[in-house]
Amino acid sequence: MTELTRRQRQIFEFLRDNYERFAYPPTLDELCESLGMASRGSLHKHISALIDAGLIEPFSGSKQTGIRLTAQAQRDYAACEHALPYVGKIAAGKPIEALADVHYLPVPALLKSDKPCYVLQVKGDSMKEAGIFDGDWVVIEQRDYARNGEIVVALIDNHEATLKYIEQSPGKVLLIPANSAMTTQIYAPEQVQIQGILVGQMRSYRVH
Amino acid sequence: MTELTRRQRQIFEFLRDNYERFAYPPTLDELCESLGMASRGSLHKHISALIDAGLIEPFSGSKQTGIRLTAQAQRDYAACEHALPYVGKIAAGKPIEALADVHYLPVPALLKSDKPCYVLQVKGDSMKEAGIFDGDWVVIEQRDYARNGEIVVALIDNHEATLKYIEQSPGKVLLIPANSAMTTQIYAPEQVQIQGILVGQMRSYRVH
DNA sequence: TAAAATGAGAACAAAAAGAGAACATAATAA
DNA sequence: TTATTATGTTCTCTTTTTGTTCTCATTTTA
DSSP states (O other): OOOOOOOHHHHHHHHHGGGGGGGOOOOOHHHHHHHHHOOOOHHHHHHHHHHTTBBBBOTTOOOOOOOBBBBHHHHHHHHTTEEEEEEEEETTTBEEEEEEEEEEEEGGGOOOOOEEEEEEEEEESGGGTTTTTTOOOEEOOOOOOOOOOEEEEEEETTTEEEEEEEEEEEEHHHHHHHTTOOOOOEEOGGGGGEEEEEEEEEEEOOOO | OOOHHHHHHHHHHHHHHHHGGGSSSSOOOHHHHHOOOOOOHHHHHHHHHHHHHBBBBOOOOTTTOOOOBBBHHHHHHHTTTTTEEEEEEETTBBBBBBEEEEEEEEGGGGGGGGOOOEEEEESSSSTTTGGGOOOOEEEHHHHHHHTTTOOOEEETTTTTTEEEEEEEEEEEEEOOOOOTOOOOOOEOOOGEEEEEEEEEEOOOOOOO
């Protein structure tokens, strides 16, 4: 397999990191514009190299399908060896404060699951009796369901996100803080959307 | 193999320690700038020597690949920079239970200091109110002194090790647990040997 | 003082990157 | 259907980047 040039890698990473920005797999022209390039032909040369490298799905002869990552490339993205995307901060009662530029944090395999994960930074003390403090980083496995007793990232009424213990019974969902100064919240199942469950945690004691 | 000159060693160490700062393997020009040099040709001479020494990957004839460390150099790098030795378990009242085969745990830069560090696994609940639970991994900076209020690994009377808050005053040393069910221990300074201070912490929520 | 090491800078060739045109086919609209 | 636009492909040409090889001056070291 031919090795990638710097520009080719750069284009692949752009695609990998910004794939959801495109409503549909982008065409050469669309990608050109996103990359600030003027020539479709030039881009095509790079895309061809990425196809040869097995990172982008080959254009299936007759169809005009856009540029799509291969399963392998997507897997690499999710697993990303050691590094996980650090996507933002989570504070009880607020939506996840997303970052403009997602960057990657190397995370020991120990702290991840074998499913796609991401990293959030905790704001607030709602889980302090579970040993999760303000400023800690948490590793979250991306998942839309949970078992009772797990700590979940839940989106409530579609606009506030929180990290809590979950207890689900028919007709209601309890989100339980680990802080005796705070109270358990009770919701209807349709109000609560699970965005992931806690699988790892990190804390730094250095003053940054 | 030719021996390295001082400057060559210096350049190699810079590269080794700052490799992740570069999004891509740096070119001669980029390295020049990082090093504050003005001449690409001069740097090239040093890089050539490092290639001969087997520390930097030879430029593959036709391709313009940047400056990359060899596998050997990366291994050396990983051993002391990204990965930390996991040396054993620490339980209050017992010496550190050393492991027969030390293995290495990759640790995010975030959780370490710039001094030598190692990793221990915590046994017991003596620090649970500080959010440090049984089974957690802690990153310890190797150091034989501490500031008051820091969490330290201390060896008492040369045979039991423990993780506690420290308060030092002339003539006595307090080792303070973060557990209201346990009591502060008071020692003479010569009884207490500091083995390191807490700089990072990790927890896995998976069932292993 | 002589040798070694370091650095600046110029000149060069190959590689990489980009622009733009031309073309064939696919998708879509009239 | 036919005309038109969109999309992928293949060229040529130019510019920029990058590794390489020099010469020469300056600094450091023995």
